[in-house]
Amino acid sequence: EPEVTQTPSHQVTQMGQEVILRCVPISNHLYFYWYRQILGQKVEFLVSFYNNEISEKSEIFDDQFSVERPDGSNFTLKIRSTKLEDSAMYFCASSEYKGQGKETQYFGPGTRLLVL
Amino acid sequence: ELKVEQNPLFLSMQEGKNYTIYCNYSTTSDRLYWYRQDPGKSLESLFVLLSNGAVKQEGRLMASLDTKARLSTLHITAAVHDLSATYFCAVDKTGTASKLTFGTGTRLQVTL
Numbered sequence: 273e274p275e276v277t278q279t280p281s282h283q284v285t286q287m288g289q290e291v292i293l294r295c296v297p298i299s300n301h302l303y304f305y306w307y308r309q310i311l312g313q314k315v316e317f318l319v320s321f322y323n324n325e326i327s328e329k330s331e332i333f334d335d336q337f338s339v340e341r342p343d344g345s346n347f348t349l350k351i352r353s354t355k356l357e358d359s360a361m362y363f364c365a366s367s368e369y370k371g372q373g374k375e376t377q378y379f380g381p382g383t384r385l386l387v388l
Numbered sequence: 389e390l391k392v393e394q395n396p397l398f399l400s401m402q403e404g405k406n407y408t409i410y411c412n413y414s415t416t417s418d419r420l421y422w423y424r425q426d427p428g429k430s431l432e433s434l435f436v437l438l439s440n441g442a443v444k445q446e447g448r449l450m451a452s453l454d455t456k457a458r459l460s461t462l463h464i465t466a467a468v469h470d471l472s473a474t475y476f477c478a479v480d481k482t483g484t485a486s487k488l489t490f491g492t493g494t495r496l497q498v499t500l
Contacts, residue, residue: 317487
């Protein structure tokens, strides 16, 4: 069964460093998302991406964050200058398309980011 | 701003018992999802409820949606230990494959 994959599974970085989190969405999916979950808390939306552009972003997704689909398979989240409060599990998700019940978002295994 | 609340936040129940998790949301939506998360793991899609009165069942879990009451329930029948996990409901406000707003989660612990 197709699944969303993410790399790395864990990342430790120093405050102020740049990190890039990578995701490979399910191949026939058109909508891509990033969410984060701070330990013990609920899942929070960061950004959605469709047709090579951001379709929606949250207040969390400030100028330090960016997303990119550099090729036909990868979807990346970049944090330019990490802060301690960026420590969280970051989930990538994808969905097929709108309508006919195909909006279900399928989540990857996550990247646990620790900023020291 | 859409708010999604679940209760209870934590539920400890014995095997064989029944219980219901509630998910309330603050604005109109006709798409609601239930996900399961095991500790340190990702989110597994359980149910998608697309219309008022929708009911879905899978094994010992049954989910329903009342859009007029802005309420979804996840009913657990004859719980088994393998159901121990955190359960999240999530609402797609616009129904346009946009962002999901997640509830606070209900941590379920099924004891022997």
